Amino acid sequence: MFDAVIVGAGAAGLFCAARAGQRGLRVLLVDHADKVAEKIRISGGGRCNFTNRDLDVRAPHRHFVGANPQFCRSALSRFTPADFIALMDRHGIAHHEKHKGQLFADRSAEDIIAMLLAECAAGGVQRWQPCRIGNIAFSASNADGESAGSYQIETDRGTVTARSLVIATGGLSIPKIGATDFGYRLARQFGLPLVERSPGLVPLTFDGAGWQPYAQLAGLALPVEISASAATGSKKERMTFHEDLLFTHRGLSGPAVLQISSYWTPGTPLTINLAPQVDLEAELLAAKARSRKLIANELCQWLPARLADAWVQQDAAWQRPIDQASDKALVQLAHRLSRWEITPTGTEGYKKAEVTLGGVDTKELSQQTMECKSQPGLYFIGEVVDITGWLGGYNFQWAWASAHACAQALPVSDRKPVQDAVS
Incomplete structure (x- = not known):
């Protein structure tokens, strides 16, 4: 007894x-x-x-x-x-x-x-x-x-x-x-x-050809601002975290993603600012007036080189010296990097949660x-x-x-x- x-x-x-x-x-x-x-x-x-x-x-x-x-x-x-x-x-x-x-x-x-x-x-x-x-x-x-x-x-x-x-x-x-x-x-x-x-506090996964350009970045980490629309009680609000993000072969991990995963609703997108420490639009337009470097090389001031190189491959307008780029192309690049919207297809499940x-x-x-x-x-x-x-x-x-x-x-x-x- x-x-x-x-x-x-x-x-x-x-x-x-x-x-x-x-x-x-x-x-x-x-x-x-x-x-x-x-x-x-x-x-x-x-x-x-x-x-x-x-x-x-x-x-x-x-x-x-x-x-x-x-x-x-x-x-x-x-x-x-x-x-x-x-x-x-x-x-x-x-x-x-x-x-x-x-x-x-x-x-x-x-x-x-x-x-x-x-x-x-x-x-x-x-x-x-x-x-x-x-x-x-x-x-x-x-x-x-x-x-x-x-x-x-x-x-x-x-x-x-x-x-x-x-x-x-x-x-x-x-x-x-x-x-x-x-x-x-x-x-x-x-x-x-x-x-x-x-599963909570879990890496998120992304399937299909759309993830292939990012799969090559596996192992790369950087500080980001990440947010998602979350249902908290009877209302919805925007949850935001400032933490490190980690690219993996199958998706995204790191403290930023683990935190947001507890609020993420399947089928909804995440919004990620990959350069939260700067006003990227202002910095790129200012660099255009003083530099002849490739856009990817300019981005290396604020982003890891591998990420910068992979990112500019998405658009021919970004694969040139910055002084030869249009203002519109630079603004679009800054917007994409500071408001990257991407929708996970799932999580790594309980084995990694x-x-x-x-x-x-x-x-x-x-x-x-x-x-x-x-x-x-x-x-x-x-x-x-x-x-x-x-x-x-x-x-x-x-x-x-x-x-x-x-x-x-x-x-x-x-x-x-x-x-x-x-x-």
Whole structure:
């Protein structure tokens, strides 16, 4: 008999287990994978972008996506980036800010995983791994006839009983590290609605001959301004990011594209300014009066040479010395480069997505506790919920905050465990 069984030993599951265990709960943490926290291990180039200083807990809609981004305000305000930084400091894990509030471990993501395991050990958390879960059943009253119900969870190590069941199984992204739809299937079992899932923070693809001129630019990166029309709640607005873009053989990637992908609607175009740092029209017309260089060579002041060369190949009027070009041709060139409209045909899918958009509908959860309103004792935390953060540490902060909110709310049973040694 456990007070809580937590399914999923990723960021949210580990942190929830540690916090609940340190409150005095008897906690069992279960995962089907051999290793814990693979997403932590591979994130941030192996250094884990564990939170973001710029997160505004008063305005979660600025950095989070979902049917109701305001849902995460309560949890984020009660466990902030500063709180997780303080935990890192207590464990002596050095960290640094890299870009736009993004914080990384100095040495390795393994330090953060070790910290979470140490926190679990401090709370006496029992961990079964690898361990597969079979049938899960709910009894409205426990064996003593009390009003509090309990969950009977069949595993390949035996059946366990718990008053609370916490689902921290993540989403569908990166199946090669063990992602499954377990959390969604369990939500359906208990009649909870799901918001449609799709890959988020994912590279975009472009098929057909129209992409061939750009496929040769694979590996080229540059800072851009990228925007798309996005549906946010009941209205549409223009979302814009200033980040680096990366050309790939199949399409576009890099932080700019990953960010906009969470807002992009299939069938709609992206607008990209490839030279956001300058007024390209004014610069080209000014260069015409003083230079005899080829237009492509002039463009190299503001664009990578490979991109400039590829771009001028699209029109014979751009393949000449700039002083021999018409003003109209230069204006058209500047407009095309500063307002490049291109429509993706798809994404690289869950295999390359960093997160999953959609998930368990927040209408069915308490924003204070993460407990299901219609199913007592059942909680959902982290990525499995319909809350998705921007690139840059926001998703990890949601994992910590939702886990903390849940752990603080889990009730402690006054019953004795069936057995003391379960491993």
